[in-house]
Amino acid sequence: MTQGVHTATEVRKNWSDIIDIVQNRPIKVSRNNKNTFSLIPLYMWELLLADYSLELTIEEDEGEGYIASFEGIDLIAAEGTKEDTIEDLKEQLIEYAEEVIEDLHFYARDSERMKKFPHLLKVWLFPDNLDTIIKSK
Numbered sequence: 001m002t003q004g005v006h007t008a009t010e011v012r013k014n015w016s017d018i019i020d021i022v023q024n025r026p027i028k029v030s031r032n033n034k035n036t037f038s039l040i041p042l043y044m045w046e047l048l049l050a051d052y053s054l055e056l057t058i059e060e061d062e063g064e065g066y067i068a069s070f071e072g073i074d075l076i077a078a079e080g081t082k083e084d085t086i087e088d089l090k091e092q093l094i095e096y097a098e099e100v101i102e103d104l105h106f107y108a109r110d111s112e113r114m115k116k117f118p119h120l121l122k123v124w125l126f127p128d129n130l131d132t133i134i135k136s137k
Contacts, residue, residue: 005030049122053135058082072116090130097123
């Protein structure tokens with residue numbers, strides 16, 4: 001298969017070949033000559049988003065437990081233990097990333113929120129690797 005835009009029919013008929021190609025490079029696909037999108041291997045996303053991390057701030061709350069947040073993202077967690085607080089914040093982060101991806105057309109209008117989009121995209125693509133995305137202060 002050559003580079004360029006592949007039709008949805010061509011992709012469907014040659015799915016095994018497409019899977020092999022996408023292991024090494026992205027391809028573009030179009031359905032009915034509109035709605036073009038890319039199939040990009042995850043390792044490329046890892047390379048593109050490698051420098052994006054989220055800075056975690058966690059503080060003890062005067063004997064009440066802990067409070068945690070990420071710089072630049074409107075999420076906060078407060079639990080009795082440090083570990084529970086971090087886990088709660090991670091769950092919120094995954095849900096928030098899913099929400100932003102799902103409603104990107106809405107969130108894209110807010111330039112401040114879009115500054116954190118690469119970070120959220122990384123969370124959405126790699127939710128099982130949050131420990132490598134989150135950096136503690």
